[in-house]
Amino acid sequence: MEDANTNELLRRLLGPAGPEIGCDACFEELDRYVDLEVAGKDADAAVPGLRAHLEGCPACREEHESLLALVQSDEKS
């Protein structure tokens, strides 16, 4: 557990290594990205750098998780 926490801290300190978009671009593209994910399409190819941003930004990651869950719940109902 402790090692997992240490590795998590390292990850948070150093962030994603690859190119990433910023928070504003993430917000602009998030709906398209999620609809592509729900449709089973390659969202990462359509919106390069968004996945890396989600790894580096907890706030945008939470909002992505929520939007994906909400749209998926709509699809089921």
Add this chain to the structure above:
Amino acid sequence: MRTTSVAPGTTLDPESQELLQGLKSSGRAYDDACARLHALLLRAARFEVSRRRRGLTGAEADAIAMEAADDALLAVLRRLDDFRGLSKLTTWAYKFALYEAAVKVRRQTWRGRELPFEPEALGSFQAVSPGPEEDVEVRERLGRIAAAMDDVLTPHQRRVLVALAVNGVPIDVLADRLSTTRGALYKTLHDARAKLRAHLEETS
């Protein structure tokens, strides 16, 4: 009546088309569409608040969800011409409600709390007795990062990195306290991380 702004070659799903048409009309049709949109936004805001409420009372959670839905409605109507039809209109609108609700919950959770700007967590991890060889490597890396934070980062970069990455302060809360934006803070965080990674590569 407002004109549509859907990207060329894009076909809207029937639900998005109907709602968009109502929001771009006037009179009763517009009022009905706004009421329908607000109901969707309130559902999204309640969904987010219920996931992230972190100790809020039921009354606080309800008030935050309603305020988030109201703010999101204004944001959606203000930016309606930006909708290009690259997603469903509901997905596009939901993100405004989720954003408003998430930010309000984070602010409420941290209201009145002093923000931690010192990297106490780094010290506690380094102080733990070394275990297997792999653990030692990880802790040595952490020690090098802690030293690099003092050596290569500006005071502002270090402060932002410590608050966000070490102490888990939400970026919106920090942005409020420092009178800046989430985007500007993330740029600072990104630049600080890039400096640390480059320094580690140079010195390894």
